[in-house]
Amino acid sequence: MVGWLETLTEVFTGAGLPEEIAIAIGLVVGALTIALMAPVLALVLIWLLRKVISRIQDRIGPNRVGPFGLLQTVADALKLVSKETITPRNSDFIAYNLAPILSVFGIIMIFAVLPFSDGIVGADLNVGVLYVVALGSIGIMAALMAGWGSNNKYALLSGFRVVAQLLSYEIPLVLSMLTVVLLAGTMRFSSLARAQGNFLGFGWYIFIMPAAALIFFVCSLAESEQTPFDLLEAESELIAGFHIEYSGMRFAMFFLAQFLNAFVLAGVTVALFLGGWQGPGVQLPGIGPWLGLLYFVGKTFFIYLLQIWVKGTFPRLRVDQMMSLCWKMLVPLTLGLLAWQMIVQVLPWPSVAINVSILAGNILVLGIGVAVVSRYLRLEMVRTKRAFEPQSLIGTVEPAVKV
Amino acid sequence: MSQTLRKQALAGSVFGTLEAQQSILKGPNDTPSTLSGAVSLCYTCPLSRPVKKGLAKAACTPNFARRLIGIWCGPMKGKQSWLMLVNYAFILILSVFGIILPMTAIIAGWVLGPRKPDPVKTDIYESGLNTIGDTWIQFRAQFYLIGLVFLVFDLEVVFLFPIAMAYGRPGFGLAAALVTLLFMLFLIVGLVYDWRKGGLEWQ
Numbered sequence: 061m062v063g064w065l066e067t068l069t070e071v072f073t074g075a076g077l078p079e080e081i082a083i084a085i086g087l088v089v090g091a092l093t094i095a096l097m098a099p100v101l102a103l104v105l106i107w108l109l110r111k112v113i114s115r116i117q118d119r120i121g122p123n124r125v126g127p128f129g130l131l132q133t134v135a136d137a138l139k140l141v142s143k144e145t146i147t148p149r150n151s152d153f154i155a156y157n158l159a160p161i162l163s164v165f166g167i168i169m170i171f172a173v174l175p176f177s178d179g180i181v182g183a184d185l186n187v188g189v190l191y192v193v194a195l196g197s198i199g200i201m202a203a204l205m206a207g208w209g210s211n212n213k214y215a216l217l218s219g220f221r222v223v224a225q226l227l228s229y230e231i232p233l234v235l236s237m238l239t240v241v242l243l244a245g246t247m248r249f250s251s252l253a254r255a256q257g258n259f260l261g262f263g264w265y266i267f268i269m270p271a272a273a274l275i276f277f278v279c280s281l282a283e284s285e286q287t288p289f290d291l292l293e294a295e296s297e298l299i300a301g302f303h304i305e306y307s308g309m310r311f312a313m314f315f316l317a318q319f320l321n322a323f324v325l326a327g328v329t330v331a332l333f334l335g336g337w338q339g340p341g342v343q344l345p346g347i348g349p350w351l352g353l354l355y356f357v358g359k360t361f362f363i364y365l366l367q368i369w370v371k372g373t374f375p376r377l378r379v380d381q382m383m384s385l386c387w388k389m390l391v392p393l394t395l396g397l398l399a400w401q402m403i404v405q406v407l408p409w410p411s412v413a414i415n416v417s418i419l420a421g422n423i424l425v426l427g428i429g430v431a432v433v434s435r436y437l438r439l440e441m442v443r444t445k446r447a448f449e450p451q452s453l454i455g456t457v458e459p460a461v462k463v
Numbered sequence: 464m465s466q467t468l469r470k471q472a473l474a475g476s477v478f479g480t481l482e483a484q485q486s487i488l489k490g491p492n493d494t495p496s497t498l499s500g501a502v503s504l505c506y507t508c509p510l511s512r513p514v515k516k517g518l519a520k521a522a523c524t525p526n527f528a529r530r531l532i533g534i535w536c537g538p539m540k541g542k543q544s545w546l547m548l549v550n551y552a553f554i555l556i557l558s559v560f561g562i563i564l565p566m567t568a569i570i571a572g573w574v575l576g577p578r579k580p581d582p583v584k585t586d587i588y589e590s591g592l593n594t595i596g597d598t599w600i601q602f603r604a605q606f607y608l609i610g611l612v613f614l615v616f617d618l619e620v621v622f623l624f625p626i627a628m629a630y631g632r633p634g635f636g637l638a639a640a641l642v643t644l645l646f647m648l649f650l651i652v653g654l655v656y657d658w659r660k661g662g663l664e665w666q
Contacts, residue, residue, distance in 0.1 A: 065549065065553075083549065084552075087549070087552055087553050087556050088556055090553060091553060091556040091557040091559075091560050092560060094557060094560075095557065095560035095561060095563075095564050096564075098564070099564070099568075140572070141568075141571060141572050141575050141576065142575055142576055143572070143576050144576045144577045144578060144579065145569070145572055145573050145576055146580065146584055146585060147580070147585065148585055148586070148587050148588075149582075149585045149586060149587065157569075160565060160569065161562060161565045161566055161569070164561070164564065164565040165558070165561040165562055165565065168557070168560070168561040168564065169554070169557060169558060169561055171557075172553065172554055172557050182553055182557065183550040183551070183553040183554050183557075184550060185550055185551075185554075189624075190624055193620075208599075210587075211587055211598045212587050212588065212589060212594075212598060213589060213594065213598055213600070214589055214590075216598060216599070216600075216602075217602070220602055220603075220606050223606070223610075224605075224606050224609045224610075227609060227610065227613040228609060228613065230613070230617070231613065231616045231617070231620075234617075234620045235620065238620065238623055238624065238627055241624065241627045241628065242627040242630055245627075245628065245630065245631065245632070246628070247624070247628065299588070299590070304588060305587070305588065308572045308573075308576055309568050309569045309571065309572025309573070309576075310569055310572070312568065312572070313565045313568060313569065316565075379665060380664075380665040383609075383663070383665040384663070384665070387612075387654075387658075387663045388658065388663060391616070391654065392651070392654065395647065395650070395651055395654070398623075398647065399644060399647050399648075399651075402630070402640060402643060402644055402647070403640075403644065405630060405631050406630075406631070406637060406640040
């Protein structure tokens with residue numbers, strides 16, 4: 061099961077160490093790999109975001125430092141190291157300094173359970189999904205601590221907004237995770253990936269429950285504070301959100317946490333709905349696990365690119381729209397999905413019939429979602445047209461779009 | 464009787480059992496070892512008695528470091544529980560690195576960057592205006608409402624995870640499924656009530 065650890069232990073015992081010490085060294089090496097991989101990964105993620113966003117906006121993007129501007133992020137990081145870390149007056153010392161550390165900590169810990177490949181899972185916990193949910197709330201706490209400790213009204217206000225948004229979106233996020241757990245009957249990430257290995261490695265859950273996957277994706281956008289849910293750090297309203305008073309390396313830590321969060325949530329999406337490491341050829345001996353690693357990273361970057369695409373396309377939501385979308389649409393829909401799945405799964409049907417019924421329920425939920433959103437958008441269009449009409453004409457002119 | 468020996472005797476008498484006394488007072492060659500001396504000196508520090516007893520026993524065993532790791536992975540070589548323990552040991556080690564990594568970065572920034580605070584620089588930045596009054600003001604009650612609704616749903620999820628794990632397994636019959644659905648129905652009713660009462664409207 062813990063394939064990488066067994067391999068490492070064999071190497072170290074081969075070098076003449078006793079078994080207990082070999083295991084301990086193996087664990088330290090594994091943990092160090094994850095901890096050091098995270099910042100390097102963040103450099104790549106930031107570079108990718110800047111390049112793709114500039115292409116979407118018809119710009120070239122960073123292209124001066126290094127080949128294709130690859131070293132631009134390194135240069136930025138070096139600049140941030142050389143900046144002064146200003147502590148605002150009367151700030152709460154513990155909350156202010158602990159917040160950036162905690163925000164990175166919560167994200168790095170989630171890397172431990174991501175199923176990179178068959179046998180390459182840091183800690184293959186039997187409560188993996190619950191572990192991800194639990195650690196997700198550390199980020200919320202860090203944001204609130206940053207807002208509270210900065211001694212700044214904008215930061216405090218933004219901190220509360222962050223908490224309201226992240227708490228709200230955690231409900232549909234967790235409920236859509238629950239649909240997967242209900243179908244697979246396990247919370248272990250490697251077992252979830254194995255359960256999706258049918259049909260030459262294409263028995264992914266997204267084909268059985270597309271609505272749950274879409275809801276999870278939307279919620280992961282909200283949880284990683286990305287457009288269209290980035291009203292927490294709306295530059296024109298709250299300047300930078302809860303990290304307004306942070307500078308230098310402490311600011312860089314929040315930045316790091318944000319990008320890693322996007323990547324980790326993309327990884328969880330892949331593990332839950334896109335089959336994890338599954339794909340054609342992962343059963344082959346020898347090359348299989350490495351192929352699986354390639355599939356997992358490739359799928360995760362695909363989801364990350366999807367997030368960037370959304371970021372480059374959509375405008376920001378209003379706070380009431382954001383809250384309504386969560387509580388009045390995503391939560392009831394996921395609850396409905398869950399209830400439907402519970403009804404179907406208790407019936408004594410063959411698994412194919414169960415899967416087809418779940419798929420039908422998901423398609424129905426997708427249809428309801430699209431209908432509700434399009435109706436809302438039509439109403440909103442009329443409302444904005446009315447708002448821009450001259451006062452004297454209100455009530456006399458017919459709305460441009462019939463509802 | 465020298466000072467050290469007196470202390471050792473004191474320690475031995477308090478530690479109680481004869482084996483413990485002997486293991487503390489006598490090193491490998493029946494002479495008071497430096498280790499046992501150190502342990503008995505440690506006795507003056509305010510630790511609880513069982514902790515000290517355990518420490519003293521452990522420190523006198525020949526392979527201390529190996530034994531310490533053995534406490535982690537030694538006694539549970541049965542496959543399942545042993546793997547679980549290793550998994551959580553990995554989480555523990557990673558959590559140490561997860562704290563150290565951002566701390567190192569912040570400390571590096573603090574060491575390498577300039578440090579010249581002045582009153583204007585450390586002032587609170589609120590769009591260039593002077594801040595008025597206390598920062599930690601009263602805020603909207605709406606946040607509390609959202610927090611309360613979240614609490615209910617989060618508790619629900621905590622209960623639903625084990626149910627989802629057990630769902631459809633032998634012994635989980637129709638009655639249990641009905642109870643689960645009823646449980647979910649109560650929550651949906653609660654959500655509808657909150658909605659009708661206007662708790663979800665954000666003004």
